[in-house]
Amino acid sequence: MSDPKSYHMTAEEFRRWGRAVVDWIADYYERVEERPVLSQVLPGQVRAALPAEPPMQGEDFAAMLADVESLILPGITHWQSPNFFAFFPANTSGPSILGELLSAGLGVQGMLWATSPACTELETQVLDWLVDMLGLPSKFKSTAAGGGVIQDTASSASLCALLAARERATNFVSNECGCDGRLVAYASHQAHSSIEKAVKIAGIGRRNLRLIDVDERFAMRPDALAAQIQQDRQAGLIPCFVCATVGTTSSNAIDPLPAIGQICREENVWLHVDAAMSGTAAICPEFRYIHDGLEFADSYCFNPHKWMFTNFDCDCFYVADRATLINTLSVLPEYLRNQATESGAVIDYRDWQIPLGRRFRALKLWFVIRWYGVEGLRYHVRQHVALAQEFARWVEADERFELVVPPPLNLVCFRHVGGDAVNEQLLERLNRSGALYLTHTRLDGKYTLRFCVGQTRTTARHVRCAWERIQRTAAEVTNKHL
Amino acid sequence: MSDPKSYHMTAEEFRRWGRAVVDWIADYYERVEERPVLSQVLPGQVRAALPAEPPMQGEDFAAMLADVESLILPGITHWQSPNFFAFFPANTSGPSILGELLSAGLGVQGMLWATSPACTELETQVLDWLVDMLGLPSKFKSTAAGGGVIQDTASSASLCALLAARERATNFVSNECGCDGRLVAYASHQAHSSIEKAVKIAGIGRRNLRLIDVDERFAMRPDALAAQIQQDRQAGLIPCFVCATVGTTSSNAIDPLPAIGQICREENVWLHVDAAMSGTAAICPEFRYIHDGLEFADSYCFNPHKWMFTNFDCDCFYVADRATLINTLSVLPEYLRNQATESGAVIDYRDWQIPLGRRFRALKLWFVIRWYGVEGLRYHVRQHVALAQEFARWVEADERFELVVPPPLNLVCFRHVGGDAVNEQLLERLNRSGALYLTHTRLDGKYTLRFCVGQTRTTARHVRCAWERIQRTAAEVTNKHL
Numbered sequence: 001m002s003d004p005k006s007y008h009m010t011a012e013e014f015r016r017w018g019r020a021v022v023d024w025i026a027d028y029y030e031r032v033e034e035r036p037v038l039s040q041v042l043p044g045q046v047r048a049a050l051p052a053e054p055p056m057q058g059e060d061f062a063a064m065l066a067d068v069e070s071l072i073l074p075g076i077t078h079w080q081s082p083n084f085f086a087f088f089p090a091n092t093s094g095p096s097i098l099g100e101l102l103s104a105g106l107g108v109q110g111m112l113w114a115t116s117p118a119c120t121e122l123e124t125q126v127l128d129w130l131v132d133m134l135g136l137p138s139k140f141k142s143t144a145a146g147g148g149v150i151q152d153t154a155s156s157a158s159l160c161a162l163l164a165a166r167e168r169a170t171n172f173v174s175n176e177c178g179c180d181g182r183l184v185a186y187a188s189h190q191a192h193s194s195i196e197k198a199v200k201i202a203g204i205g206r207r208n209l210r211l212i213d214v215d216e217r218f219a220m221r222p223d224a225l226a227a228q229i230q231q232d233r234q235a236g237l238i239p240c241f242v243c244a245t246v247g248t249t250s251s252n253a254i255d256p257l258p259a260i261g262q263i264c265r266e267e268n269v270w271l272h273v274d275a276a277m278s279g280t281a282a283i284c285p286e287f288r289y290i291h292d293g294l295e296f297a298d299s300y301c302f303n304p305h306k307w308m309f310t311n312f313d314c315d316c317f318y319v320a321d322r323a324t325l326i327n328t329l330s331v332l333p334e335y336l337r338n339q340a341t342e343s344g345a346v347i348d349y350r351d352w353q354i355p356l357g358r359r360f361r362a363l364k365l366w367f368v369i370r371w372y373g374v375e376g377l378r379y380h381v382r383q384h385v386a387l388a389q390e391f392a393r394w395v396e397a398d399e400r401f402e403l404v405v406p407p408p409l410n411l412v413c414f415r416h417v418g419g420d421a422v423n424e425q426l427l428e429r430l431n432r433s434g435a436l437y438l439t440h441t442r443l444d445g446k447y448t449l450r451f452c453v454g455q456t457r458t459t460a461r462h463v464r465c466a467w468e469r470i471q472r473t474a475a476e477v478t479n480k481h482l
Numbered sequence: 483m484s485d486p487k488s489y490h491m492t493a494e495e496f497r498r499w500g501r502a503v504v505d506w507i508a509d510y511y512e513r514v515e516e517r518p519v520l521s522q523v524l525p526g527q528v529r530a531a532l533p534a535e536p537p538m539q540g541e542d543f544a545a546m547l548a549d550v551e552s553l554i555l556p557g558i559t560h561w562q563s564p565n566f567f568a569f570f571p572a573n574t575s576g577p578s579i580l581g582e583l584l585s586a587g588l589g590v591q592g593m594l595w596a597t598s599p600a601c602t603e604l605e606t607q608v609l610d611w612l613v614d615m616l617g618l619p620s621k622f623k624s625t626a627a628g629g630g631v632i633q634d635t636a637s638s639a640s641l642c643a644l645l646a647a648r649e650r651a652t653n654f655v656s657n658e659c660g661c662d663g664r665l666v667a668y669a670s671h672q673a674h675s676s677i678e679k680a681v682k683i684a685g686i687g688r689r690n691l692r693l694i695d696v697d698e699r700f701a702m703r704p705d706a707l708a709a710q711i712q713q714d715r716q717a718g719l720i721p722c723f724v725c726a727t728v729g730t731t732s733s734n735a736i737d738p739l740p741a742i743g744q745i746c747r748e749e750n751v752w753l754h755v756d757a758a759m760s761g762t763a764a765i766c767p768e769f770r771y772i773h774d775g776l777e778f779a780d781s782y783c784f785n786p787h788k789w790m791f792t793n794f795d796c797d798c799f800y801v802a803d804r805a806t807l808i809n810t811l812s813v814l815p816e817y818l819r820n821q822a823t824e825s826g827a828v829i830d831y832r833d834w835q836i837p838l839g840r841r842f843r844a845l846k847l848w849f850v851i852r853w854y855g856v857e858g859l860r861y862h863v864r865q866h867v868a869l870a871q872e873f874a875r876w877v878e879a880d881e882r883f884e885l886v887v888p889p890p891l892n893l894v895c896f897r898h899v900g901g902d903a904v905n906e907q908l909l910e911r912l913n914r915s916g917a918l919y920l921t922h923t924r925l926d927g928k929y930t931l932r933f934c935v936g937q938t939r940t941t942a943r944h945v946r947c948a949w950e951r952i953q954r955t956a957a958e959v960t961n962k963h964l
Contacts, residue, residue, distance in 0.1 A: 007858035008938065009576025011508045018504030021580050025587030026493045026500070039599050043827040046603040054611040058855035061577065064848075068584065072845075075600025080589045087597075087817070090839070092589040094491025095543065098503050102550065104582035104793050105507030107562045107574040115569075117521050118557025121528040129536040152634065153837035163683060178687030179661040193815040194838055200810075201645060201836065203685015205660030249817055305839075311586050312839055328682075333675040335569070335731055335923040335932070339910075345525040354683065354836060355635035356676055357572070357787075357794055363554075366546075373540035376489035428821075441817040450817070456490065 007058060017061045024065060025097065029457075032081050036434025039077045046075040077437070082457040085466060086439040088249065088277040088411075089454030093309035095371035099364025100311050108360045113346035114338045116360065120347050123150055123362035126369065127316055133374055134282040134302075137295045140318035142347070148318045149352040150361045154276040155194035156354055157301035157317035160325065162198045162241050164299070165270030167328040169240035175328065179203040184232045186210045187243040188220035190250055192274060195243050208237075217405050218251045218443065220244060222259035229267050239269045244297075246290050247278025250441040250450070251404065252411040254278070254290055261296020273300045276315070277454070280307040281385070281409050284378045290408075299325075307384070307410075307454045308377065310368045314361055317352075326351045380456075384410045387463045388453040394467050400474060404448050412451040413443060416474050420447040425477045426470070433473070436466045489540060499543045506547060507579065511939075514563050518916025521559045528557040559919070564939040567948060568921040570731065570759040570893075571936030575791035577853035581846025582793050590842045595828035596820045598842065602829050605632055605844035608851065609798055615856055616764040616784070619777045622800035624829070630800045631834040632843045636758040637676035638836055639783035639799035642807065644680045644723050646781070647752030649810040651722035657810065661685040666714045668692045669725040670702035672735055674756060677725050690719075699887055700733045700925065702726060704741035711749050723752045726779075728772050729760025732923040732932070733886065734893040736760070736772055743778020754781045758797070759936070762789040763867070763891050766860045772890070781807075789866070789892075789936045790859065792850045796843055799834075808833045862938075866892045869945045870935040876949050882956060886930050894933040895925060898956050902929040907959045908952070915955070918948045 009017070049071045079090050110119030127148030128141045140146045151157045166174050166183060174183070183204050187195045189211035199209040210232070213224040229239045242264050244255040257273065264271040273294060279302025281287035294300060301317040304310035319325045330351040332341075340346045350356050369377070388410040395401045395414045404413040416422045424447055427440055441448050453463060491499070531553045561572050592601030609630030610623045622628045633639045648656050648665060656665070665686050669677045671693035681691040692714070695706040711721045724746050726737040739755065746753040755776060761784025763769035776782060783799040786792035801807045812833040814823075822828045832838050851859070870892040877883045877896045886895040898904045906929055909922055923930050935945060 007854050007861060009853065011512055014511075014576040014579075015504060015508050017576070017580055018508070018583070019501050021583050021587070022497060022500030022504060025584070026497050028587060029496075030493055038596070041599050043595070043599070043822060043825070044603070046600045047607050050604070050607045054615055054851050055855045056857055058858050059852045061580075061849075061853065064577075064852055068845075072600045072604065075598065075603065076588060076590060077596065077598045079591055079597070090589060090591040092586070094496040094499070095546075097496075097583070097586045097589075098499055098543075100586035101500070101503050101579070101583045102507070104574070104579045105503070105510060106558060107572060107579075107793060108558060109561055109572040109794050113525070114520070114559065115561070116557065116559045117523050117525070118528045118554045121526070121557065122532070122554065125529050125532045133536055153839045155837040155839070159683075159836065166685075174685060174687065175682040176688050178663040178665070178690055179685035180663055181660040183660070193813040193818070196813050197811065197836075197838075200657040200813075201641075202683065203648075203656060203661035205656065206658050208660055249815070311589060312591050312841055313837075329679065331675040331678050331682075333731070335921060336675070338921075340525060343525065354641065354679075355637040355795075356679075357635045357637075359794060363550075369536050370541045370546055371491065371543065372489050373537045375538055376540050379489060439817060439820075 020065060029080065032078050033083065035078055035081065037078050037081045037083050037437035038431045038434065039075050040434065041075045046071060080456065082455050082459065082462045083436040083466065084455045085451050085453065086437045088306045088452060090305055090312045091307060091309050091454055091456040092311045093368060093456055095367035096309055096311045096364045099367035103360040103363045106360060110358045110360055111350040111356050112336060112338060112341060112348045114340045119360045119362065120349055122366060123349065124347060126362050126366050129369065130316055134279065135288045136291065136300065136318065139320045140300065145322065146318060146320045147322045148316055149349050151315040151317045151353055152313040154192070154274055154301050154303055154315050155197065157315050158194050158243060158272060158274055159198040159201060160317065160329065160353065161270065161272035161299040162202050164319065164325045164328045165241035166202055166204065168270060168324050169238055172327065181205065182236065182238045183240045184208045184210060184237045185241040186212055186225060186228065186239065188212045188214050188245065188255060190214055190218050190248040190253055191243055191245050192249050214253065218248060218253035220255040220260060222256055222263060225260060226263050229263065229269070239267060241270045241272065243272045243274055246273060246275035247409065251413045251443055252278060252408055254408060257293025257296065261293045265296055270298045271296055273297045275300065275302040277303065277306040278409055280304065281381055283374065284381050287409065304365055308368065309372065309456055310365050314365055384453045387458065387460060388412050391451060391463055391467060398471065404443050410453045413448050414451065415446065415448050418478055422477055423447045423449060426474050429473050429477060430470065435469055502547060511562065514560050515565065517560055517563065519560050519563045519565050519919035520913045520916065521557050522916065523557045528553060562938065564937050564941065564944045565918040565948065566937045567933045567935065568919045570788045570934060572787055572794045573789060573791050573936055573938040574793045575850060575938055577849035578791055578793045578846045581849035585842040585845045588842060592840045592842055593832040593838050594818060594820060594823060594830045596822045601842045601844065602831055604848060605831065606829060608844050608848050611851065612798055616761065617770045618773065618782065618800065621802045622782065627804065628800060628802045629804045630798055631831050633797040633799045633835055634795040636674070636756055636783050636785055636797050637679065639797050640676050640725060640754060640756060641680040641683060642799065642811065642835065643752065643754035643781040644684050646801065646807045646810045647723035648684055648686065650752060650806050651720055654809065663687065664718065664720045665722045666690045666692060666719045667723040668694055668707060668710065668721065670694045670696050670727065670737060672696055672700050672730040672732055673725055673727050674731050696735065700730060700735035702737040702742060704738055704745060707742060708745050711745065721749060721751045723754065725754045725756055728755060728757035729891065733895045733925055734760060734890055736890060739775025739778065743775045747778055752780045753778055755779045757782065757784040759785065759788040760891055762786065763863055765856065766863050769891065786847055790850065791854065791938055792847050796847055811835070866935045869940065869942060870894050873933060873945055873949060880953065886925050892935045895930050896933065897928065897930050900960055904959055905929045905931060908956050911955050911959060912952065917951055
């Protein structure tokens with residue numbers, strides 16, 4: 001099994017089992033479409049099949065792979081199935097998986113520039129590339145006063161943005177003395193739940209998060225934002241942070257950045273823009289309008305791990321003024337001091353994030369961009385948007401269904417006209433069938449189905465089959481109701 | 483190159499390039515020992531070799547692998563070299579790398595139980611195993627009121643612990659209304675910098691972190707902690723959190739948990755124990771004393787990604803009362819609601835951490851434990867400790883050097899008797915040579931060299947060669963001084 005002298009896997013064993021895992025993954029993708037998308041195990045079922053106690057002696061790798069097949073696979077909800085239309089996608093691709101593998105093999109911990117210069121510099125370069133690829137404001141480049149960094153998730157990026165905003169508003173007094181309950185943050189009530197989580201984590205408090213009203217397309221109303229800021233200022237509070245969303249989680253609403261940005265500039269409030277899924281669309285010039293007004297933003301994030309074929313986790317977070325972010329998060333103990341850091345000539349990304357350590361995540365992103373090229377990425381984004389728009393037309397053409405909002409990109413919010421109970425049953429039956437997976441939200445209080453097209457291998461056939469099954473299942477549900 | 487119809491990597495291409503990357507990694511480990519451990523590139527050098535603009539058309543995978551070899555590799559500081567003695571290790575192993583590969587291939591996002599039950603349940607099971615493997619208090623098991631979760635780093639674990647402590651102390655008022663500047667946290671001045679970072683992030687403020695004095699072995703003085711808590715209470719402040727360290731970063735000092743724990747219990751203050759590197763030692767019964775007093779702790783973390791052959795990132799974080807942690811971090815928007823969550827029968831790990839999304843990190847940990855078995859892991863921990871102790875004896879036997887503290891486990895703090903300048907030059911020359919990499923700290927104000935034995939493939943030969951080079955280089959430095 002393992003090298004008897006050391007227990008370590010030998011080079012030959014690694015080659016052999018490495019090939020076995022590569023082949024297992026290739027096989028997995030060839031059969032994933034046939035598997036139930038949403039796992040059908042019951043709570044506790046996977047666990048009950050695992051030994052109660054850890055092994056004292058080492059085991060053969062073949063036994064582990066066999067257990068992955070028999071014990072783990074039934075408990076997987078297949079995010080990589082072409083029939084996955086739930087939440088936002090977390091799509092991946094061959095070059096990304098191999099980038100993760102290489103990163104794991106190198107085993108680099110890139111907390112400081114010195115602990116692997118390539119880990120830092122490749123990240124800086126690729127994030128500058130993405131500014132051009134998405135047509136983002138050039139102030140977000142490392143060659144200006146800003147810069148980009150890979151975070152695990154948009155949740156963490158938003159928290160970092162909020163912290164930097166908090167410190168800018170209090171001239172770093174919050175870091176020093178703690179919060180004092182007067183800071184106020186703003187987002188539409190359609191913003192992602194991570195904003196509320198961040199406001200709590202940062203010691204600002206949920207009551208000091210103002211959830212601003214939205215218009216008929218669920219986008220933030222700038223007039224309501226401006227009025228709330230005025231009201232808070234008059235109450236002696238300190239508005240410090242606005243989160244605008246480009247593509248809300250519930251309905252893909254796009255907050256009006258030009259008007260919101262103008263207000264933030266006049267009020268000297270930090271504007272963070274969360275484009276977690278939808279930002280990727282800007283790789284196509286025809287969708288770049290979603291970022292109109294981004295020149296007002298102090299920070300911005302989008303997730304290549306959602307819609308750009310790059311393994312979770314990979315959120316790209318940009319700031320216009322890196323000094324404020326670094327001053328907010330930097331702590332420099334003696335044991336991390338080194339010549340490169342003291343020279344001031346390098347970036348230490350540990351000061352751009354919550355954790356100290358970091359993986360070499362730029363590799364997978366670099367591989368994806370190089371493998372597909374900008375043209376390949378555009379091709380797939382356009383395909384996904386076209387498929388979602390076609391789905392929306394089918395919904396519109398069927399009088400039993402209605403669109404809840406016109407879909408701007410690749411997320412279609414729709415419902416059966418039969419009311420909440422019908423839609424709930426419809427969703428439950430669809431997901432239980434295993435043939436596809438979609439999730440729900442509530443819009444204007446009504447139970448709404450979300451159909452998001454973004455999986456790597458989703459094609460016209462999968463979308464058409466999904467729609468046919470939705471129609472068929474709806475008929476079953478409503479017949480039962482009669 | 484890629485499938486012309488879709489740009490995607492075909493299954494056959496994935497098999498081919500997957501094998502190529504596996505072989506590249508196997509080759510890498512066979513030659514890593516010959517490479518300079520600390521990268522010798524200059525700031526900006528890697529970046530200058532990269533194209534200024536992203537590719538419009540896709541490229542061949544062979545070109546990427548060639549660039550990894552020629553552009554990236556020179557910019558790598560080799561954490562996986564057997565001559566890496568710097569910081570704390572971030573060791574890995576064959577089964578762990580293959581676990582990461584499988585995780586990337588499955589592409590699961592495990593934010594909720596429902597989004598892949600196996601991702602959650604395997605994690606719960608393996609973290610329960612580790613309670614037994616390390617002899618931790620059984621209250622940390624999921625079968626009691628507590629439970630474990632994989633975090634990216636100890637920094638994030640400590641932040642989560644601090645937040646839960648903050649909420650427990652204020653009855654969740656901080657989450658609701660924000661901090662009010664009266665909360666106080668405690669750690670020794672030898673605690674990790676992430677505690678200061680967490681205190682700032684949580685809105686408690688750096689001034690409200692009391693850095694408690696230490697004894698002659700750099701361990702926290704319980705009497706000083708008790709006195710400080712009294713003083714703060716008398717000043718109307720609210721002591722909420724103590725971080726004790728098992729194996730400080732600078733010198734591996736072990737804070738006296740029984741006395742600290744008793745104080746925390748009497749004062750009703752949350753005790754978090756950070757055993758980032760050293761916790762792994764407890765897999766050997768003879769080192770389990772490091773956790774004496776852990777029964778007083780409310781939370782605990784250690785990092786298999788440091789010393790347990792598991793790829794970064796993998797921190798195991800335990801709480802004794804999971805309800806407080808979950809209540810601190812939970813936000814439940816409509817779009818995440820699902821039957822399994824509502825049933826109360828499952829764990830949703832998103833409520834145990836800062837981000838929403840999460841990778842399937844339990845796979846690599848499971849593979850490592852099964853491949854090595856408890857016995858294999860013990861063997862290597864014992865080897866590393868024995869090698870460090872032997873190194874310490876060599877230091878003691880050479881009158882030009884001195885031990886700064888007796889090394890409890892695998893980290894030796896030592897210095898040349900010639901003073902700070904000699905030690906600084908010695909370190910700089912050693913690291914520049916490429917033959918090994920070690921880092922420094924300051925203890926009692928004196929520049930101190932740290933020699934940490936924990937790399938997967940470090941053997942007696944590497945430690946002996948390192949010591950011989952240290953002796954030789956010291957002679958060169960001091961001769962030059964004469």
